[in-house]
Each structure stands twice: as C-alpha cells, then as structure tokens.
Amino acid sequence: MTKRVVILGGGTGGTLTANRLRRRLGDDVEIAVVDRDDRHVYQPGLLFVPFGLAHPEDLVRSRGRQLHAGIGFHRSAVDHVDIETDRVVLDDGTVLGYDVLIIATGVELQPEETEGLTGPEWGRKVFTFYNLEGAAALEGALSHFDGGRVVVNVVDLPIKCPVAPLEFCFLADWYFQERGIRDRVQLTYVTPLDGAFTKPVAAKVLGGMLEEKGIELVTEFNTGSVEDGALVSYDERRVEFDLAVVVPLHGGAAYVGRSPGLGDELGFVPTDQVTLQSKVKPNIFVIGDASALPTSKAGSVTHFEGDTLTANVVRFLAGEPLDASFDGHANCFIESGFGQAMLIDFNYDTEPLPGHFPASVGLPLLKQSRLNHLGKLMFSWLYWHSLLPGRDIPGIGSHMPEAGKHGVAQGKE
Known part of the structure; x- marks a missing residue:
C-alpha cells in the first residue's frame, strides 16, 4: 500500500521537503502539501520594501507552481490535527490521513497580543515590515517622514530572522x-535583550556598529503596551516615537493550539534537535520556524534542516534508525547599508566568529563587505531556482563548516 506523507505549510520548509521527497521516493509515496493560500512570499525581500529597494509584487509567486509534478496541493487552512488517529482535518471539511506528518507552518505574527499595538496609531505611526502589507505601508510612511524619532522595537523573542530588526536600523x-x-x-x-544580539561576539560587533552609526540602543526593554506615541515597558519605562517600526510577538500556527498534545504553550512543536522528529509522536516531523528548537528561526536554518529531515522521513518509512545529524546550523547576511553587508555563521555549539565562509578562502565573517551584500542579493535567485526545488547549493553543506573560523574552540558554549 502506498504510504501517505502530509506536509502542513507551503512555505520554505514545506516546499523544499516535498520536492526533495518527491525526487527521492517518486511514486512510492503519496505527498500532499496544505496551505491556506497560494501566495509564496520571499520573506528576506521584505526588509528592502520599505526603502524602495524591492517591490512587493516581485516577492510573491504561486505556492503550487513551486511544487514538482506529482505532489498534491490543498488550498485550505488547517482546523486541527488528531495525532491519535493520524488525521488532519481542514477548514473546508477535507480529512487527510497520513503515515507521516511534516509540520512546516512556521510562525504567525500576533500584534493583537500587545496592548495598544493595533490601536489608532497602527498603520499611521506604528508599522511592521514582517509581512508584505506592513512593509508596503511602511514604504509610504518613510517616504513622507521628514524628521523626528524613529524607534525600531522587538517586542519579545523568538522572532523570524533575529537580525532583521538590526538590518532595518542600518x-x-x-x-x-x-x-x-x-x-x-x-x-x-x-x-528585550541585554545587548544588540543573543551571541556575545556578534553582540559586541553589532553593538559597535549601532554606536558608529549614531543609533541609540535601549536594552532589557519588555514592551507591555503602545500608547500616545510611546512604547511602555512592563516596568513603566517609556520610549517616545514619531514613527515606530515594531516586530510583534510571534507564535505557532493557530491550529496547533486546537490539536491536543501537538504543541507547547506558544504553539511551537517540541522537536528532537538532531533528528527533527517530533517529541509528540514518532511519525510526526518538524521543519523550520514551527519547531521549538533552540536555534534561530531563519530561512537558512530551514534550508540546512532539509537534508536531515528528508533522510529521516525516508528512514522512518523504511523502518530504519534515524540520522542524528542536524547541528543547528544557521547562516545570515546582515545588510549594513551603503552597499555592504556582514555574514554570520553558527550552530548549537559555536557562536558567530570571525574568519571566512565556507572555508579559509571565502566570504568574510563578522566583517562588512561588498561581497556579502552581493551574496545576499544573489540568494534570491538561488532561493527560487535551487533551494525550493530541493537542489543542493554548490559549496554550501548542511553542517556548519569549522574551516576558516578563528577560534572555534573558544566559541563553544
């Protein structure tokens, strides 16, 4: 009997996993991808929209068209998952049984969870660039802004692409x-952090960049509300603004909370950090931002997870032991303005360090350069033509390379 693999989410993780599995298993497995809409957004491009460096319409493509022939696509939201009976119930009434379930539904923005954030100033003086509509609206606001205080605020962690708010500042x-x-x-x-970033070496470098550019840094600020042109922390500190760019609270997809036993209190799915098998049930796997893994919620992490996840779904279907190979690898370009960018590369055990990537000769790490900026721009083409179709990117493996990094031993946490 043909095995059934259901993938919830047609974003980066769901798409690359479906395509990789289709190439590996062909018609031996029936693959279905579920998503509530047919708009696949290239999320790294959202950062550029407010500054007129990218156009919203150029960032969106059909989800279904990114999937290889033979993969089913269901356009519907998920009502809930019944992990006891191995079934997914969709909003349109469809019920999908599965042998393996892959959760790739990422995160959802929850601006309504912060008092006053979506109040009368939302879309007038308060914006976010973390979705397409917000980024486009912010472009208009910035183009008419002629002076005053611009505050960029991260309400709380975790968030998608933790460096993006810093990039926005630069x-x-x-x-x-x-x-x-x-x-x-x-x-x-x-x-809310005690520095510019979560990792000490990178935090020092990024904090220095903020200072050099004359950007004020306010740390350990836990935003409790937005009112009358000010962010107000839970300890009643206030940061006044003329224009606020806010990264709202993030949580797991809503259906996770309607699926008993599937997620934690934030809606993320507990996941083994090296096999990517869920801790909920053996036939459930997780990729990307939907997991509760202690790593960045970034597209590069999803990319690097793809090898391990695909291999382990194949192994699971064959009744073989799983491959415990994912090392938490993350790789992020950080735009610094003026046609330059910085690159950081790290994993569970090694923080971002100086050197070069992917080897002793390569892109400079923790250092601004034109090469890194061009690398970030080039990634858009690689995303659509290599990463999503499930192809390997030449020279870029899933494991964090140690060659080229200065002081790897000192970077162990």
Whole structure:
C-alpha cells in the first residue's frame, strides 16, 4: 500500500521537503502539501520594501507552481490535527490521513497580543515590515517622514530572522543619509535583550556598529503596551516615537493550539534537535520556524534542516534508525547599508566568529563587505531556482563548516 506523507505549510520548509521527497521516493509515496493560500512570499525581500529597494509584487509567486509534478496541493487552512488517529482535518471539511506528518507552518505574527499595538496609531505611526502589507505601508510612511524619532522595537523573542530588526536600523541610517535628512532623524533600537544580539561576539560587533552609526540602543526593554506615541515597558519605562517600526510577538500556527498534545504553550512543536522528529509522536516531523528548537528561526536554518529531515522521513518509512545529524546550523547576511553587508555563521555549539565562509578562502565573517551584500542579493535567485526545488547549493553543506573560523574552540558554549 502506498504510504501517505502530509506536509502542513507551503512555505520554505514545506516546499523544499516535498520536492526533495518527491525526487527521492517518486511514486512510492503519496505527498500532499496544505496551505491556506497560494501566495509564496520571499520573506528576506521584505526588509528592502520599505526603502524602495524591492517591490512587493516581485516577492510573491504561486505556492503550487513551486511544487514538482506529482505532489498534491490543498488550498485550505488547517482546523486541527488528531495525532491519535493520524488525521488532519481542514477548514473546508477535507480529512487527510497520513503515515507521516511534516509540520512546516512556521510562525504567525500576533500584534493583537500587545496592548495598544493595533490601536489608532497602527498603520499611521506604528508599522511592521514582517509581512508584505506592513512593509508596503511602511514604504509610504518613510517616504513622507521628514524628521523626528524613529524607534525600531522587538517586542519579545523568538522572532523570524533575529537580525532583521538590526538590518532595518542600518538601512534606515543609510536611507535618511541618502535623503539628506539624517541629522533630523533620531534612530533608536529597543530590544528585550541585554545587548544588540543573543551571541556575545556578534553582540559586541553589532553593538559597535549601532554606536558608529549614531543609533541609540535601549536594552532589557519588555514592551507591555503602545500608547500616545510611546512604547511602555512592563516596568513603566517609556520610549517616545514619531514613527515606530515594531516586530510583534510571534507564535505557532493557530491550529496547533486546537490539536491536543501537538504543541507547547506558544504553539511551537517540541522537536528532537538532531533528528527533527517530533517529541509528540514518532511519525510526526518538524521543519523550520514551527519547531521549538533552540536555534534561530531563519530561512537558512530551514534550508540546512532539509537534508536531515528528508533522510529521516525516508528512514522512518523504511523502518530504519534515524540520522542524528542536524547541528543547528544557521547562516545570515546582515545588510549594513551603503552597499555592504556582514555574514554570520553558527550552530548549537559555536557562536558567530570571525574568519571566512565556507572555508579559509571565502566570504568574510563578522566583517562588512561588498561581497556579502552581493551574496545576499544573489540568494534570491538561488532561493527560487535551487533551494525550493530541493537542489543542493554548490559549496554550501548542511553542517556548519569549522574551516576558516578563528577560534572555534573558544566559541563553544
């Protein structure tokens, strides 16, 4: 009897997994992908939209068209998963039975969870660039902004692409300089962390960049509400703004909360950090931001998880032991403005360190360069033509390379 694999989510993780499994298993397995819409958004491009460096319509393609022939696509939201009977119930009434379930539904923005965030100033003085509509609206607001305080705020972690709010600060500094009004704009970065980033070496470098660019850093600020042109922390500190760019709370997909036993209190699915098998039930696997793994919720992590996840679904269907090979590898370009970018590369055990990637000769790590900026721009083509179709990117393996890094031993946590 043909085995059935159901993949919830037609974003990065769901698409690359479906395509990899189709190439590996062919008609031996029936693969179905489920998503509530047919709009696949290239999320790294959202950062560029507010500054007029990317156009919303260029970032969206059909989800179904990214899937190889032979893969089914169901356009419907998920009502719930019954993990006891191995069934997914969709909003349109469809019931999908499965032998293996892959959860790839990422995260959902929850701005309504912060008091006042979606109040009367939302879309007027308060914006987010973490979705397509918000990024487009922010472009209009920035183009008319002629001076005052711009506050970039991360409400709480975890969030998608933890470096993106910092990138926004750096690009805003460049943008206002290009417009000739930087001296009339006060830029402030407000974070719940005790520094600019979660990892010490990178935090020092990124904090230094903020200082060099004249961007104020406010740390250990836990936003409790937004009111009358100010962020208000739970300890009653206030940060006034003329324009606020907020990264809202993130949580798992809503159906996870309607599926008994599937997720944690935030809606993320407990997952083995090296096999990517869920801790919920052996025939459930997780890829990307939907997991509760202690690694960045970033597209590169999803890419690197793909090898291990695909191999382990094949092994599971064959009754073989799983491959415990995922090392938490993450790789992020950080736009710094003026046509330059920085690159960080790390995993569960090794924090971002200086050196080169992927070997002793390669892109510079923890250092601004034109090469890194070009690398980030080139990734868009690789995303659509290599990563999503399930092909390997030449020279880029799933494991974090140690060659080229300075002081790997000192980076162990």
